[in-house]
């Protein structure tokens with residue numbers, strides 16, 4: 001796969017989910033008009049769809065390369081907070097016989113607040129768009145399934161790889177999923193996510209390894225890979 005072509009709705013969601021897709025002009029407009037107008041209008045109607053598609057693909061390719069060596073032989077994936085699912089699409093198209101389960105939110109907050117979300121109220125996705133994006137890139141419907149976080153009917157099978165890229169413990173507390181993750185991991189499962197407190201997880205998992213450091217971002221987070229609950 002060499003590129004993604006996003007439609008206007010998908011490009012809009014990508015911009016809300018990946019702040020680095022916003023250029024200087026849009027940042028200025030956000031400052032000027034505030035979060036509500038930005039989330040509703042500017043992030044949808046003032047973006048260059050071609051540029052967003054190109055840059056989103058580039059970012060997702062980098063994410064894929066970051067985790068590739070840990071996942072290349074794995075088949076059964078869970079992604080918590082995948083956004084429109086660019087990374088997950090690359091997994092499905094590059095790794096044969098893989099299956100992806102998504103847990104995401106199906107709403108866009110009126111005024112998106114980026115950063116730590118104590119009560120985990122923020123959502124910036126649309127599950128219909130997520131499904132369309134994966135299907136329109138020639139992945140068949142038997143290779144993925146999507147669960148709405150707010151419907152509380154999560155699947156209870158074990159997963160080989162659990163992913164949460166810039167979502168769990170980056171925007172909201174790990175405890176939101178602690179019990180669930182414990183149920184769906186076995187001794188061979190790996191969990192990959194971004195956090196500013198990697199050491200905290202040494203009390204929860206037997207193995208914790210930092211695989212990436214974001215020193216340039218405001219949050220200065222680290223991507224970690226964890227296995228074996230203590």
Ligand SMILES: C[S@@+](CC[C@H](N)C(=O)[O-])C[C@H]1O[C@@H](n2cnc3c(N)ncnc32)[C@H](O)[C@@H]1O
Nearest residue numbers: 017081082083103104105123124125149165167
């Ligand atoms: C910053 S975006 C990251 C999206 C994607 N992983 C990426 O790297 O581009 C965070 C995503 O987490 C989702 N989210 C927020 N709370 C969630 C929850 N409790 N369960 C699943 N997804 C959640 C949001 O809707 C949003 O799509």
